[in-house]
Amino acid sequence: MADRRKDASHAAVRSGKESAAGAGREVRDGLQMSPTLMLDLARRAAELVVEWKEGLPGRDAWDGEFRQVLERQLMEDPPEDGRPAEEVLERAARDILPLSFRLEHPRSFAFIPSSPTWPGVLADFMAAGYNINACTWLVASGPSQLELVVIDWLRRWLGYPESAGGLLTSGGSAASLDAFVAARESAGHPERATVYMSDQSHSAHIRAARIIGVRPECIRLLPSDDRFRLDMDALARAVAEDRAAGFNPIAVCANAGAASTGAVDPLEAMSDYCEAEGIWLHADAAYGGFAAVTEEGKKLLRGIERADSIGLDAHKWFFQPYEAGGLLVKDASTLEKPFAVRHDILQDTIWGADHPNLSDRGLQLSRSFRALKIWMSVQTFGMAEFRRAVSQGMELADRAGEYVRGSPVLELLTPVSLGIVCFRVNPANAGLDGKTLDKVNRTVLAHLFWDDPAFVSSTLLHGTFALRLCILNHTTTWDDVRETLEAVESFGKEALSKAS
Numbered sequence: 001m002a003d004r005r006k007d008a009s010h011a012a013v014r015s016g017k018e019s020a021a022g023a024g025r026e027v028r029d030g031l032q033m034s035p036t037l038m039l040d041l042a043r044r045a046a047e048l049v050v051e052w053k054e055g056l057p058g059r060d061a062w063d064g065e066f067r068q069v070l071e072r073q074l075m076e077d078p079p080e081d082g083r084p085a086e087e088v089l090e091r092a093a094r095d096i097l098p099l100s101f102r103l104e105h106p107r108s109f110a111f112i113p114s115s116p117t118w119p120g121v122l123a124d125f126m127a128a129g130y131n132i133n134a135c136t137w138l139v140a141s142g143p144s145q146l147e148l149v150v151i152d153w154l155r156r157w158l159g160y161p162e163s164a165g166g167l168l169t170s171g172g173s174a175a176s177l178d179a180f181v182a183a184r185e186s187a188g189h190p191e192r193a194t195v196y197m198s199d200q201s202h203s204a205h206i207r208a209a210r211i212i213g214v215r216p217e218c219i220r221l222l223p224s225d226d227r228f229r230l231d232m233d234a235l236a237r238a239v240a241e242d243r244a245a246g247f248n249p250i251a252v253c254a255n256a257g258a259a260s261t262g263a264v265d266p267l268e269a270m271s272d273y274c275e276a277e278g279i280w281l282h283a284d285a286a287y288g289g290f291a292a293v294t295e296e297g298k299k300l301l302r303g304i305e306r307a308d309s310i311g312l313d314a315h316k317w318f319f320q321p322y323e324a325g326g327l328l329v330k331d332a333s334t335l336e337k338p339f340a341v342r343h344d345i346l347q348d349t350i351w352g353a354d355h356p357n358l359s360d361r362g363l364q365l366s367r368s369f370r371a372l373k374i375w376m377s378v379q380t381f382g383m384a385e386f387r388r389a390v391s392q393g394m395e396l397a398d399r400a401g402e403y404v405r406g407s408p409v410l411e412l413l414t415p416v417s418l419g420i421v422c423f424r425v426n427p428a429n430a431g432l433d434g435k436t437l438d439k440v441n442r443t444v445l446a447h448l449f450w451d452d453p454a455f456v457s458s459t460l461l462h463g464t465f466a467l468r469l470c471i472l473n474h475t476t477t478w479d480d481v482r483e484t485l486e487a488v489e490s491f492g493k494e495a496l497s498k499a500s
C-alpha cells in the first residue's frame with residue numbers, strides 16, 4: 001500500500017535539524033536527539049555490547065553483588081537535569097549490566113542458559129526503534145504477517161497440522177497460562193476444576209493453574225518413574241478418583257524436556273489417554289521444543305504433535321534474546337474463543353477474515369515484535385546452522401555423560417537427555433551415605449561457584465542432591481565442558497578428603 005506521507009517524512013529527515021546535527025554536537029531538543037547523536041550513541045552501545053561479548057570467555061560466567069553495596073551505588077533520586085548520554089550508557093555497562101549470570105558465557109551451565117545470535121539482538125533494537133506494537137493487523141500488518149510466518153515455521157518443526165496456530169509470548173510461563181485458559185474454555189468452565197502434571201513439571205505450570213483459578217489443592221502433582229517421566233498409572237488413577245469425587249479434570253501437562261533432567265514424558269501414551277478421556281493435553285517444551293529441528297530431537301519428542309497445545313521458548317534453545325516464547329494450539333480457534341474480547345475503542349482494528357489480530361490470541365494487547373528476531377536470525381544463518389547448533393548441545397551433553405561414566409570420582413544420576421546431565425561426586429565403592437554425599441556435593445557446588453569460571457547449578461532428584469549441567473549454548477566447546485568436569489572431580493576429591 002502506498003505510503004502517502006513518504007515524501008513529507010523524508011523531507012523532514014533532511015531538514016535543518018539534521019544538518020545542525022551534522023556538526024557532531026550533542027544536540028537535544030526536549031526528549032529528542034539529533035540524528036548524529038543518535039548514531040553516535042547507537043554505535044557506542046553496539047561497541048559496548050560487542051566488547052562485552054568478545055570478553056566473556058575471559059570472565060567468570062557469573063557475577064553479582066550484595067544489596068547493601070548496590071543500594072549505595074544505585075539508589076538515588078531521578079536527576080532533575082539530564083546527564084551526558086554517553087556517560088549514562090557507560091555507567092549502565094560498567095555498574096549494572098555485568099552484575100548478572102552471563103547466560104551466554106561458554107561455561108554457563110546453570111538453570112537454562114541461552115546464547116542469542118547477533119541478528120536477534122539487532123532485531124530487538126530495530127523493533128524498538130521502529131516502535132512496533134504487534135497488537136492488531138491495522139496497527140502492524142507487516143509484523144503480524146511475519147509472526148504468522150514464524151508461527152508457521154514452529155508449526156512445521158513440531159509436526160502440527162495446518163489448522164494449528166498460535167502466538168509469540170514473553171516466555172514459557174505466559175504460554176502455559178494462555179494454554180490453560182484455552183483448556184478451561186474448551187472444558188466449558190467447570191466448577192471444581194483440576195489439572196495434572198508430574199512432580200518434575202516446572203513451577204510455571206503450578207502458577208498458571210493458580211492464576212486461572214484452579215484451587216491449590218486441585219493441582220495434582222503426580223509421581224514420576226525412575227527416569228523422571230510421568231507415571232501413567234498414577235495419572236489414570238488420579239483422574240478416575242477425582243471424577244468419582246465430583247472434580248472436573250481440565251488439563252494434563254506433559255514435560256517435553258523437564259527442566260531438572262531433560263526427561264520427556266510418555267507423550268504418545270499421554271495423548272492416547274487424554275484423547276480417550278477428553279482432557280486437554282499441554283506439552284511444556286519450553287526448553288526442549290527446539291530439539292525438534294534435529295532428527296534426534298524429533299525422535300525424542302515423538303507424539304508432541306498430538307498435544308492440544310505446545311509451549312516453546314526461542315530464548316532458550318533457539319538462540320534468541322529475551323523475551324521470545326511461543327504457544328501453539330492444534331486448533332487456532334481455541335485461543336480466540338477465550339481471548340478475543342471486543343472493545344469500542346478497537347472497533348477500527350477489525351480487518352475481517354484472514355487478518356488475525358494477534359492480541360486476540362493471548363493475554364497482551366500491546367505486544368513487542370518478537371517474531372523479527374527469530375526471522376532475522378534464521379534468514380541470516382539458515383536452518384542448517386541452527387540444526388548444527390542444537391545438535392551440538394546434545395552431542396556435548398552425551399560426551400559429558402560418557403566422561404562421568406568413565407570417571408572414578410563421579411556418578412551419573414539420570415540418563416542424559418536434551419542437553420542435560422545430572423551427576424554427583426560419588427566414587428565407586430566408597431560406600432558413602434546419602435547425607436555425606438549431599439554435603440560433599442554441596443561443597444563442590446560452592447567451590448565451583450566461587451573458585452571456577454563456570455556457573456553450574458544443582459537440583460533435587462526425588463530428594464537426592466545432584467549437580468546439573470545444561471549444555472545448550474552454541475558458544476560452548478568440549479574443552480569448556482571437560483575442564484568444568486575436571487574441576488568438579490578436583491573439588492570433589494578435596495571435599496571427600498575433608499569429609500572422611
Ligand SMILES: Cc1ncc(COP(=O)(O)O)c(C=O)c1O
Nearest residue numbers: 112171172173202204259286287
Ligand atoms: C521446562 C520449562 N518450562 C517452563 C519454563 C518457564 O519459562 P519462562 O521462564 O520463559 O517463563 C521454564 C524456564 O526455564 C522451563 O525450563
